[in-house]
Amino acid sequence: MAIIPNHLSVLDYIQEFKKLIFSSSFNIKNNSSPSPIFSISCEVEPIDPLIFISVLQTDKQPVFYWQNQRKKEAIAAIGAIKSLNIDKNICQQDKDIDRFQKCQEFINNNQKLIHILNKDQDNYQPHFFTYFRFFEQSHNFDNKSFPLATIFLPFIQLIKKDNKYSVTINTYNQNKKEILDYLKDNFSEKIELNYKVNYSQENKINSHLENAKYQGFIDKVNKGLEAIKSEKLTKIVVAHALEIKTENKFNIVKSLENLRNNHPDCYIFSIGNEDQEYFIGASPERLLSIKDNQLVSDALAGSAPRGKNEDEDFLIGNNLLDSEKEKREHQAVSNFIFNQLSAMGLQPKKASLQLLKLSNIQHLWTPIYAEIKEEINPLEIVRQLHPTPAVAGVPIEVACQEIETSEKFDRSLYAAPIGWLDLQGNCEFIVGIRSALIKENYARLYAGAGIVTGSKPEQELTEIKLKFQALLQALI
Numbered sequence: 288m289a290i291i292p293n294h295l296s297v298l299d300y301i302q303e304f305k306k307l308i309f310s311s312s313f314n315i316k317n318n319s320s321p322s323p324i325f326s327i328s329c330e331v332e333p334i335d336p337l338i339f340i341s342v343l344q345t346d347k348q349p350v351f352y353w354q355n356q357r358k359k360e361a362i363a364a365i366g367a368i369k370s371l372n373i374d375k376n377i378c379q380q381d382k383d384i385d386r387f388q389k390c391q392e393f394i395n396n397n398q399k400l401i402h403i404l405n406k407d408q409d410n411y412q413p414h415f416f417t418y419f420r421f422f423e424q425s426h427n428f429d430n431k432s433f434p435l436a437t438i439f440l441p442f443i444q445l446i447k448k449d450n451k452y453s454v455t456i457n458t459y460n461q462n463k464k465e466i467l468d469y470l471k472d473n474f475s476e477k478i479e480l481n482y483k484v485n486y487s488q489e490n491k492i493n494s495h496l497e498n499a500k501y502q503g504f505i506d507k508v509n510k511g512l513e514a515i516k517s518e519k520l521t522k523i524v525v526a527h528a529l530e531i532k533t534e535n536k537f538n539i540v541k542s543l544e545n546l547r548n549n550h551p552d553c554y555i556f557s558i559g560n561e562d563q564e565y566f567i568g569a570s571p572e573r574l575l576s577i578k579d580n581q582l583v584s585d586a587l588a589g590s591a592p593r594g595k596n597e598d599e600d601f602l603i604g605n606n607l608l609d610s611e612k613e614k615r616e617h618q619a620v621s622n623f624i625f626n627q628l629s630a631m632g633l634q635p636k637k638a639s640l641q642l643l644k645l646s647n648i649q650h651l652w653t654p655i656y657a658e659i660k661e662e663i664n665p666l667e668i669v670r671q672l673h674p675t676p677a678v679a680g681v682p683i684e685v686a687c688q689e690i691e692t693s694e695k696f697d698r699s700l701y702a703a704p705i706g707w708l709d710l711q712g713n714c715e716f717i718v719g720i721r722s723a724l725i726k727e728n729y730a731r732l733y734a735g736a737g738i739v740t741g742s743k744p745e746q747e748l749t750e751i752k753l754k755f756q757a758l759l760q761a762l763i
């Protein structure tokens with residue numbers, strides 16, 4: 288029996304649909320209950336994932352969005368039918384807790400409960416969404432912010448691949464027809480008709496909370512150079528936080544749209560938690576992707592600005608490729624990824640060193656490939672790869688200790704893994720750089736730069752200013 292009465296207005300339709308998928312009447316409150324979860328997928332007409340989120344998101348629900356224009360891919364997920372948050376207290380009780388392993392166990396336990404009701408939609412499987420803080424233990428923790436690790440299976444997910452769009456609903460309600468009726472009834476159009484654009488409000492920066500903004504960064508670079516000179520380490524990635532307050536609340540959707548327009552070669556991402564706190568950004572760095580057992584990881588380090596014209600750009604790119612100092616900074620990353628994958632029994636292969644040209648900056652880039660022959664948990668690989676020397680340094684442990692003492696702010700999710708995993712062992716993780724933590728009218732923007740022997744504080748400052756500028760342009 289079709290459940291949608293003919294008289295439903297477009298607005299009612301959305302309310303009814305939200306009630307159906309988020310409603311507690313079908314939800315078993317106890318998270319440990321082994322109740323079966325039914326997963327229903329359906330191809331839908333094209334819909335902008337940002338509009339999808341804006342219309343369907345309700346308060347107190349986590350959201351996950353990412354989009355890569357160059358790859359013609361996007362994912363959006365809302366709500367959590369199952370979730371696990373690993374917070375600081377759990378780790379204080381049990382020091383040996385491995386947050387990556389716990390998340391993998393969460394997947395293993397829950398995937399047994401998932402019944403895929405329409406197997407014909409093979410390409411569109413339910414995904415788990417997950418993200419981590421940079422540090423497992425840190426005295427800089429801001430308690431109210433995101434937990435050490437989060438993983439969830441959403442109530443609803445949209446996937447765009449090339450020009451195909453699909454919606455997956457995970458529910459305790461096994462009435463597949465009822466849900467499919469909604470999805471097949473001009474779903475995308477009805478969502479779009481409900482979208483209210485809120486672009487009118489101008490926003491202005493009220494105050495820069497951090498007055499001695501950049502001197503602190505120069506000091507940290509000099510401290511890093513001293514540690515390198517004393518042979519404590521050979522590389523350190525020094526990050527800086529720029530805190531701003533604006534007159535009005537940040538418009539997250541508008542900011543993401545700006546990021547998407549300005550950075551078509553990056554992964555644009557947004558994670559929102561139940562407290563309406565967001566972590567958003569435009570990252571060029573893929574930590575890991577696995578598709579049909581083929582693994583790819585990007586070593587990305589060594590930077591230069593883009594030229595004002597083609598000739599200048601070509602020259603700057605060539606200088607970057609020839610720079611002994613930039614190559615050293617880069618190789619620390621490619622060697623680390625190569626060695627970590629080898630230590631796991633994989634046989635990685637490095638592609639040749641190349642340039643990744645983004646709209647505002649260019650990087651040295653080495654893609655690294657490996658075939659996964661035996662069963663290795665994707666999250667175990669993530670654990671082995673995080674943090675890379677592109678965001679920490681060499682040796683990793685010493686660099687992390689230095690970072691902790693010299694940085695006075697909470698890195699939170701900055702420079703840490705963000706990603707999804709499906710039920711067939713495919714996954715994709717990015718590194719959460721070029722990012723900002725936002726709540727209402729407050730934002731903390733993050734940018735970092737790798738320091739090795741020969742690094743010049745003023746040049747590193749120019750690099751992080753370039754990174755901040757790109758974010759600020761999108762946020763305000």
Ligand SMILES: C=C(O[C@H]1C=CC=C(C(=O)O)[C@@H]1O)C(=O)O
Pocket residue numbers: 524526572587588589590650676677678702720721733734735736737754
């Ligand atoms: C740590 C950041 O970038 C890393 C990734 C690529 C290039 C980098 C560099 O050249 O310093 C950094 O290692 C950041 O943007 O916050």
